[in-house]
Amino acid sequence: MVSFLALLPRALTTFLYAVAALLRFYANTDTTPIQLFPLTILQWSFLAFALGTTALLANLGLEWHAGNRSRHREIEKRDRAAQERERAARRARIQNRGFILQTRYQLTPGRETGAALADFLSFLQEYGE
Structure with a gap:
């Protein structure tokens, strides 16, 4: 139903312009008003054109609104994705800092694992941020 309503202004515009053209170009220009309707055929043509x-203007407004709405949705999606990336990067930095602190703690008790843990610590400090 919604897709039909989106087509309605376009179809109505086409129909009314076709009626205006039909009345304008295929009618006798010397017609008199019909008693029931006080307009000539050329006046009916102008009314159909108007x-x-x-x-057409209503259709342009609807299309403009739909374009703005989809553009705003895209901007909102990009903002959310940027926020998620920032949160993930923040979590990774916190996790790396935790690994560094844990490694520093493990370095203090013994000398036998000091060299290996010092290398690992320098690796994390160099590539962790």
Whole structure:
């Protein structure tokens, strides 16, 4: 139903412009007003043209609004993705700092693992941030 409503202004514009053209170019220009409706065929053509233009402007407004809405959604998605990346980077930095602190703690008790843990600590400090 929503997709049909999106097509309605476009179809209505096309129909009204077709009616305006039909009345304008295929009608006798010397027609008199019909008693039931006090407009000539050329006036009906102008009315159909005016209504078609109104429907066209309504369609342009709807398309503009839909474009702005989708653009705002894309910007919002990009902002969320950037926030998630920042959180993940922050978590990784905290985790790396935790590993460094744990390694420093493990370096203090004994001398036998000192060299290996010192190398590991320097690796984490160099590539962890």
